[in-house]
Amino acid sequence: xxxxxxxxxxxxxxxxxxxxxxxxxxxxxxxxxxxxxxxxxxxxxxxxxxxxxxxxxxxxxxxxxxxxxxxxxxxxxxxxxxxxxxxxxxxxxxxxxxxxxxxxxxxxxxxxxxxxxxxxxxxxxxxxxxxxxxxxxxxxxxxxxxxxxxxxxxxxxxxxxxxxxxxxxxxxxxxxxxxxxxxxxxxxxxxxxxxxxxxxxxxxxxxxxxxxxxxxxxxxxxxxxxxxxxxxxxxxxxxxxxxxxxxxxxxxxxxxxxxxxxxxxxxxxxxxxxxxxxxxxxxxxxxxxxxxxxxxxxxxxxxxxxxxxxxxxxxxxxxxxxxxxxxxxxxxxxxxxxxxxxxxxxxxxxxxxxxxxxxxxxxxxxxxxxxxxxxxxxxxxxxxxxxxxxxxxxxxxxxxxxxxxxxxxxxxxxxxxxxxxxxxxxxxxxxxxxxxxxxxxxxxxxxxxxxxxxxxxxxxxxxxxxxxxx
Amino acid sequence: xxxxxxxxxxxxxxxxxxxxxxxxxxxxxxxxxxxxxxxxxxxxxxxxxxxxxxxxxxxxxxxxxxxxxxxxxxxxxxxxxxxxxxxxxxxxxxxxxxxxxxxxxxxxxxxxxxxxxxxxxxxxxxxxxxxxxxxxxxxxxxxxxxxxxxxxxxxxxxxxxxxxxxxxxxxxxxxxxxxxxxxxxxxxxxxxxxxxxxxxxxxxxxxxxxxxxxxxxxxxxxxxxxxxxxxxxxxxxxxxxxxxxxxxxxxxxxxxxxxxxxxxxxxxxxxxxxxxxxxxxxxxxxxxxxxxxxxxxxxxxxxxxxxxxxxxxxxxxxxxxxxxxxxxxxxxxxxxxxxxxxxxxxxxxxxxxxxxxxxxxxxxxxxxxxxxxxxxxxxxxxxxxxxxxxxxxxxxxxxxxxxxxxxxxxxxxxxxxxxxxxxxxxxxxxxxxxxxxxxxxxxxxxxxxxxxxxxxxxxxxxxxxxxxxx
Numbered sequence: 001x002x003x004x005x006x007x008x009x010x011x012x013x014x015x016x017x018x019x020x021x022x023x024x025x026x027x028x029x030x031x032x033x034x035x036x037x038x039x040x041x042x043x044x045x046x047x048x049x050x051x052x053x054x055x056x057x058x059x060x061x062x063x064x065x066x067x068x069x070x071x072x073x074x075x076x077x078x079x080x081x082x083x084x085x086x087x088x089x090x091x092x093x094x095x096x097x098x099x100x101x102x103x104x105x106x107x108x109x110x111x112x113x114x115x116x117x118x119x120x121x122x123x124x125x126x127x128x129x130x131x132x133x134x135x136x137x138x139x140x141x142x143x144x145x146x147x148x149x150x151x152x153x154x155x156x157x158x159x160x161x162x163x164x165x166x167x168x169x170x171x172x173x174x175x176x177x178x179x180x181x182x183x184x185x186x187x188x189x190x191x192x193x194x195x196x197x198x199x200x201x202x203x204x205x206x207x208x209x210x211x212x213x214x215x216x217x218x219x220x221x222x223x224x225x226x227x228x229x230x231x232x233x234x235x236x237x238x239x240x241x242x243x244x245x246x247x248x249x250x251x252x253x254x255x256x257x258x259x260x261x262x263x264x265x266x267x268x269x270x271x272x273x274x275x276x277x278x279x280x281x282x283x284x285x286x287x288x289x290x291x292x293x294x295x296x297x298x299x300x301x302x303x304x305x306x307x308x309x310x311x312x313x314x315x316x317x318x319x320x321x322x323x324x325x326x327x328x329x330x331x332x333x334x335x336x337x338x339x340x341x342x343x344x345x346x347x348x349x350x351x352x353x354x355x356x357x358x359x360x361x362x363x364x365x366x367x368x369x370x371x372x373x374x375x376x377x378x379x380x381x382x383x384x385x386x387x388x389x390x391x392x393x394x395x396x397x398x399x400x401x402x403x404x405x406x407x408x409x410x411x412x413x414x415x416x417x418x419x420x421x422x423x424x425x426x427x428x429x430x431x432x433x434x435x436x437x438x439x440x441x442x443x444x445x446x447x448x449x450x451x452x453x454x455x456x457x458x459x460x461x462x463x464x465x466x467x468x469x470x
Numbered sequence: 471x472x473x474x475x476x477x478x479x480x481x482x483x484x485x486x487x488x489x490x491x492x493x494x495x496x497x498x499x500x501x502x503x504x505x506x507x508x509x510x511x512x513x514x515x516x517x518x519x520x521x522x523x524x525x526x527x528x529x530x531x532x533x534x535x536x537x538x539x540x541x542x543x544x545x546x547x548x549x550x551x552x553x554x555x556x557x558x559x560x561x562x563x564x565x566x567x568x569x570x571x572x573x574x575x576x577x578x579x580x581x582x583x584x585x586x587x588x589x590x591x592x593x594x595x596x597x598x599x600x601x602x603x604x605x606x607x608x609x610x611x612x613x614x615x616x617x618x619x620x621x622x623x624x625x626x627x628x629x630x631x632x633x634x635x636x637x638x639x640x641x642x643x644x645x646x647x648x649x650x651x652x653x654x655x656x657x658x659x660x661x662x663x664x665x666x667x668x669x670x671x672x673x674x675x676x677x678x679x680x681x682x683x684x685x686x687x688x689x690x691x692x693x694x695x696x697x698x699x700x701x702x703x704x705x706x707x708x709x710x711x712x713x714x715x716x717x718x719x720x721x722x723x724x725x726x727x728x729x730x731x732x733x734x735x736x737x738x739x740x741x742x743x744x745x746x747x748x749x750x751x752x753x754x755x756x757x758x759x760x761x762x763x764x765x766x767x768x769x770x771x772x773x774x775x776x777x778x779x780x781x782x783x784x785x786x787x788x789x790x791x792x793x794x795x796x797x798x799x800x801x802x803x804x805x806x807x808x809x810x811x812x813x814x815x816x817x818x819x820x821x822x823x824x825x826x827x828x829x830x831x832x833x834x835x836x837x838x839x840x841x842x843x844x845x846x847x848x849x850x851x852x853x854x855x856x857x858x859x860x861x862x863x864x865x866x867x868x869x870x871x872x873x874x875x876x877x878x879x880x881x882x883x884x885x886x887x888x889x890x891x892x893x894x895x896x897x898x899x900x901x902x903x904x905x906x907x908x909x910x911x912x913x914x915x916x917x918x919x920x921x922x923x924x925x926x927x928x929x930x931x932x933x934x935x936x937x938x939x940x
Binding site for chain 2: 110111112113114135136155156157158162163166167169170179183185189190191192193194195196197198199200202203205206207211222223224246249250252253254292293294296297300351353354355356357382385386387421422423424425426427428429430438441442445446449450452453454455456457468469
């Protein structure tokens with residue numbers, strides 16, 4: 001498949017009129033009326049304005065726009081809250097940006113089937129609140145709570161609770177999707193099992209808006225665990241903290257989450273939030289959560305884990321079982337990204353995932369890379385599921401030095417993750433920014449297969465072009 | 471895509487010589503040396519011999535055969551134990567059948583990462599035994615324990631424990647796959663999270679051997695629950711039994727399994743096994759299991775459920791907590807298919823899945839269909855996940871009457887499941903036998919999309935042709 005920029009039609013007045021006729025003037029934005037926010041996502045680095053940004057309210061509107069774009073060969077990008085970190089929702093080829101944030105209705109809670117049906121623009125934070133008020137639980141817990149559920153499904157977002165509960169994909173029962181040609185199809189449904197043909201639902205999930213536009217989602221819910229407890233466990237150094245994790249997994253305890261953090265990131269979070277963390281005297285920490293239906297049920301697990309940690313050299317074990325203390329710990333954890341960002345001028349990130357027993361080796365290596373390139377690197381993340389967030393900080397580097405060093409650092413980190421049988425992205429996706437690295441790891445044969453799948457959905461390559469496998 | 475039988479090359483002596491050169495004489499079977507078993511699967515109805523049946527021992531052998539077949543346009547079908555029920559592994563176009571049952575090595579138990587790596591020919595019964603001896607658990611529990619894990623992944627097999635634990639897909643972390651052109655690729659791995667491009671692993675899973683041949687599987691394991699308990703609950707009639715299930719789900723108790731069964735199926739199982747079921751005096755039963763790490767942990771759940779059942783009209787609640795009693799109940803449940811089969815001359819089955827709160831309505835409807843067509847229908851299945859196994863029995867019907875009635879019954883049942891927002895197959899797949907019904911439910915646009923995906927993998931359409939979407 002050749003790149004074919006020249007083949008896309010540039011939006012003209014007739015096209016704009018079509019959009020205004022369909023949606024009304026108030027929901028069509030052109031030229032300078034488009035807010036700069038719509039030209040990039042959260043981490044920046046990749047930037048481009050759409051020719052038109054439109055707000056949609058229904059699958060039918062999305063369908064009509066897609067059918068029109070398909071007929072006229074106009075590129076289209078779907079966008080939620082724009083909290084992505086790899087440029088997935090940046091309209092590299094211009095064209096129409098379909099903003100789905102106003103499709104934000106929770107449509108149905110079905111307590112017989114334990115499902116929640118909603119529009120893609122519903123925010124993650126609103127799902128949690130809603131279902132918990134019905135004594136139900138949507139386990140995926142990505143840090144960015146202002147993301148839309150459509151965005152979460154599109155990147156197969158992971159989050160903290162993946163150790164016990166899995167990722168977004170595991171909770172998507174059904175999807176309504178507008179295909180690149182404008183047709184509306186439904187994949188899956190409220191059913192628990194399904195072996196009726198290829199699982200297109202699972203293919204759409206994680207495809208970063210390149211195969212279709214999600215207009216309705218049916219989520220699986222589970223009963224809300226009645227009790228949870230967090231353990232904050234200081235260690236003399238990071239290596240010892242992380243090396244303990246495979247021993248925890250092997251012990252057959254089932255924590256809900258296992259996060260690792262270093263003192264310097266905690267200090268940044270304290271400064272950013274203006275709030276004290278319960279302890280900041282040690283070099284490294286593990287933060288674990290356990291949940292279940294009774295104190296007795298989780299007690300056995302966390303006592304076993306506390307013993308393992310102490311045996312492996314932990315300095316102490318702080319139990320946080322009040323809402324207040326949990327809030328202080330987890331709000332700090334939730335602010336890490338923003339806190340680190342606030343300490344520098346610009347940053348970029350690496351979201352590798354490695355097998356759980358290779359995390360220590362990877363983190364050790366990031367320290368070597370930090371020294372080798374003489375650049376600040378901060379990392380934290382999900383020790384329990386092997387997904388690391390490594391932030392490379394620009395500080396006062398010149399544009400030139402920054403790009404040179406960044407490229408060298410990324411090269412090293414992604415090569416290392418490949419060597420450890422990991423993958424380029426655990427939960428942030430490939431988008432535009434990480435294409436180079438996925439291609440290097442997977443090779444041409446694999447990328448070609450992905451491209452063929454893309455063409456099976458989108459033969460004109462108009463939906464979110466230049467992403468993932470192109 | 472046109473059907474193109476004439477385009478396939480018929481196997482000649484040169485092709486046979488190629489196979490013998492590669493595998494040796496002992497692993498290549500041609501003509502009358504091919505056992506009749508290889509011409510059909512478990513339920514029969516669809517039958518055809520391959521031109522050659524070969525036994526393979528490695529991914530490299532599979533790769534060389536596929537590359538040769540691709541070059542020479544020879545159809546290929548992969549086969550495990552042949553326990554399928556929809557003709558997925560029947561070589562409709564002849565050609566080469568690749569028998570994977572000798573690739574049956576368990577390659578690695580990784581206790582740090584809780585994964586099990588194995589070849590596709592390992593039998594389900596051997597996985598359970600192996601991992602449980604290490605205090606670990608592979609939750610999927612399809613009734614047919616002599617199926618291969620490769621077959622289970624290919625149909626996304628479900629089984630009894632899906633209520634709590636999900637289906638095969640949920641436990642597949644990585645796959646090694648030989649593509650139709652002979653290339654060997656790996657999808658996923660030991661990693662827990664992955665957002666690195668399209669989830670091809672999930673597409674292969676459930677694709678019934680039409681997109682690639684699975685040569686290695688990495689399964690996710692969980693800690694083995696230390697306690698389990700079963701409840702056998704008699705009800706005065708089936709409707710009352712099944713109508714109780716959504717109330718159990720709504721109560722937020724989490725049973726591992728909820729099966730329903732009727733007296734007549736229990737009697738057939740007693741006769742078939744020559745063993746008594748603990749109780750056969752009532753018209754209908756629910757059989758539930760609960761598991762966890764302590765009696766206390768599951769007690770709360772099953773006491774709540776027992777109360778709900780009694781309130782809804784259950785006649786009694788039998789607790790089976792000894793291994794012996796559990797064995798007697800569950801071995802009967804495991805024998806239902808064979809037992810029903812033994813009562814008739816021939817049978818066919820319908821494996822629909824509907825939302826859990828529509829099961830009662832569907833079962834009631836099968837009784838109406840039984841009366842309307844004056845044919846024996848027996849059903850049992852997974853009330854807790856909405857997946858029903860409905861068996862239509864031929865008894866002494868003539869060939870002509872049988873096919874006429876069967877077609878009429880299937881038409882009614884699949885239309886009903888569609889009406890109830892269900893799907894054609896919960897766990898047995900589409901294969902050859904159910905193509906008509908998936909097409910009717912999904913429509914041409916959907917089938918066309920599946921066909922395009924098939925062509926993305928297999929542009930010459932040589933791998934397991936005529937299945938699923940063709």
